[in-house]
Amino acid sequence: MKQAIPHETIKRLALYLRSLRQLSRKRVEIISSEKLTEHIHASPAQVRKDLACFGEFGTPGVGYSVKKLIAEIESILGLKEKQEVALVGIGKLGSALLAYLGFEKFGFRISALFDNNPEKIGKKISELKIEDVARIKEVLRRRKIKIAIITVPAANAQEVADRLVAAGIKVILNFAPHYLNIPKGVIINTIDMAIELQSLAYYLTHKEQSRASSTTTNLT
């Protein structure tokens, strides 16, 4: 019951959580695995299997308590307390992510900014001062930040990743379209928007349908 959870399962848990929160806002108190999957690409059996990895949260013949299940999943994912996040690369994409409230809403706060452009270093965006990437180690060590988002150009991504690793970062969400070499023990997930678009282009000329899945990840 406790070993080698596939990342797909973890990602689905986050999706279930989002649906559950919507249900909670609509005052729904009990939900069955079947109903829960109405707005998710997953089967009821999948939901039950995913949850079974972590315990027994439902009541046979009834379903799951929405409120309780939210609490359980938040606990599993470690979203009970706000997570501080560092953002490296304050260009257009970085700024867009900084303004994105979706993170804040779900337990994350971007609370350290870095860039290598002297024109940007020292400037403030929404109360946060942009620091020199050279100070990543110092700042993150002091503030014990464990999560970082990389939004720098591909050419600088490996250097930044090295700095983040040296600073004790444990989890990286990388938007740079580049392979990153990372030591074991650090988890990295690369979202490469150009790759996503290119792979979708395939389906314009090939009609054989693919079954449903969900946004992947370069974990290490």
Next chain:
Amino acid sequence: MKQAIPHETIKRLALYLRSLRQLSRKRVEIISSEKLTEHIHASPAQVRKDLACFGEFGTPGVGYSVKKLIAEIESILGLKEKQEVALVGIGKLGSALLAYLGFEKFGFRISALFDNNPEKIGKKISELKIEDVARIKEVLRRRKIKIAIITVPAANAQEVADRLVAAGIKVILNFAPHYLNIPKGVIINTIDMAIELQSLAYYLTHKEQSRASSTTTNLT
């Protein structure tokens, strides 16, 4: 040899392509499946299997011609000619994507912009006029655009998706953190950055390592 290619394979082809282009720039002419995987999370056998879905491109005892393989993969993915792309939602994220040269570099051109904000409609960004979302059907039909990117708030995403489908769009890259109901025959890939971050948070408290994989997709 020709049926039901998994999306994972398609995505890896795009990754191979990126590596191959780098190699080409470095004047490398021949590459083995083993060398090719040095900067990709995949095994040599995986590379050969992926390619075998589409033909025999290598020379036993030698390897693959970089130039030829680039041409083959571009042909498979349908990247030989520039693809026009519509962008719906010209907020921070949409603007960031518009400015992102990664798309342009790999065969895509964002060439139609839409928003529902009267203050934005009619404005121009880099030569492109922002149109009213109500005109999606008209504009996309006329220009025969088949790919769209959604960067609107979650609350508007389904409505936008419906309009895109009605306009004959075949492929959607969706950044709105919301489930989208789409008819069969239209392919959708949702990139939900909040979900990605939440699922990564799991690994801060759970050290059991996950094996390498690559960024997923809500295909339909």
Next chain:
DNA sequence: TGATGTGAATAACTTCACAGCG
């Protein structure tokens, strides 16, 4: 010799189907 292409074997994930319990 050396790397491809590929059937066979393995591993991973998903669905099925039903026992069991509220």
Next chain:
DNA sequence: CGCTGTGAAGTTATTCACATCA
């Protein structure tokens, strides 16, 4: 009676290992 939890079956994807060919 209804829905969960779960072993078993089924399906899909990955790795292995080797015959084959330049």
